[in-house]
Amino acid sequence: MIQAAVFYLFATVVCASGLMVILARNPVHSVLWLILAFFNAAGLFLAIGAEFIAMILVIVYVGAVAVLFLFVVMMLDIDFAKMRAGFAAYLPFGLMLGLILAIELVLVGGAWAFGDLAVQARAAPAPGGDLSNTQAIGTILYTDYVFIFQLAGMILLTAMVGAIVLTLRHRPGVKRQDVGKQNARTPANAVTITRPTVGAGVDTDVGVGSGRLGQ
């Protein structure tokens, strides 16, 4: 009974906050609602006993991805009127996407519930014994699916390198701090002691490191 109550609580909050993401007038509020949705989805994972995935969801999505979302959205100056103007034009396209997603979800759910291939997996979705969730995922991910796992890692690496290459700019004339260089400096090559005569001034072009001046 309490499991069902917990499920309905989390599921309701997920759906409601998902709705608020697109209904909120303020984009920062939208992101905050999105965070609430993530959080409650993690709660749903916990309710079915997938504690590892729940924690990873909170760490990766709430703790890192959504922070960056919030970071960007907070700094943007968004014109709400302009955003609302395109609403009607994009509505059919959005509805179509939503419909496709809904059909796919129903298909996946149906295949799981009624498919012939999934009979055994349905009977025991989690490996039994005293294996914890984390170990179970590890043993299947790094044995049966190790190549797919590596492939996913490679794709992410490529995406990361691509993003860095696209945004990296070499600006000339920027002074950068080189800690090694700073530590290697000694008074001999960093300090000059000058005794200029009255009215003569110091020849700064001679520069640092050339020894004593004006003697």
Added chain:
Amino acid sequence: MTEFFQSILGEGLGWFVAHLILILLIALPVMLVMALSTWMDRKVWAAMMLRRGPNVVGPIGILQPFADGLKLFLKETIVPTGANKGVFFLAPMITFVLALVAWAVIPFDAGWVLADINVGLLFLFAVSSLGVYGIIMSGWASNSKYPFLGGLRSAAQMVSYEVSIGFVIICVVLYASSFNLTDIVESQRGNIFGLLNGNLFNPLLFPMAIVFLISALAETNRPPFDLPEAEAELVAGYQVEYSSMTFALFFLGEYMNILLMCALASILFLGGYLPPLNWAPLYMVPGLVWLFLKVVFMFFIFAWVKATVPRYRYDQLMRLGWKVFLPLSLFWVVLVSGWLVFTGHYSAEVASPPPVVESAA
């Protein structure tokens, strides 16, 4: 205790009442220690500057935090014009609640833990990574320049240093073969020649302890990484517009986070509730006392750093996080896992995986 209440009140209600009492038994002492830790922080800081520190309220000024709290309680709460009210008040609450909720998984002694969950360390990591929301939300909701800059700084800073904290945690987890905090503590029992307890004394993990300490300073916005509230440039950063109890919640949440990081460092590297030496007479002292002493020791180090080290510049902070700690800790994960495979140090369950259900694929 749970059984006692369940025998009186029935299973569900008894469990509920027992856990409510257990939560209070953890939360109230934690809050008391946190109040005293603000006093200790100021005393240590003063001693290093050859001052006396707070010494008026109560003997050696020990009641000063309570006087400060009472003063803040009696002040007026000011909401800036144009502030986003809901988010403005939500932010300090989030900071405080998150700092408190993390103590649920801390083992205070063998078996003395409220929630003995499999993924305790991941839970702690998740909660500490959520701490950034209190700051970033307060920065935005205040509708003011300095808090906003402070919020942005802290978002970038905490996300950067979480990465290295994550890798440090992975190193320790590889040694313990578990995310459960009690298991991690128990894995350190006599782990160095059967004499010493604690990963700190393990030469392979010692550099990671240093990385963890520095990252923890950055994660809790302590000097030398207190850029989100750098008073010289941002007045007080994200706290500028907060007054009265809302400010108090931020202040308390911050100190509670520091204590939590101290407790986490004690559990990961100093052997948690175990005595530092694996010697029978030392086990006569309750584990709670050892954990408390270790937390106080770590807190002293935090205060020591605050008193002696100047503030980092922002680009230096980012350089340290991304260009030094990230490659170092990533390399160390490979090194530690390589060493563990080489020496055959992994648990039997992982070594022999169970047969996978064929028809699922």
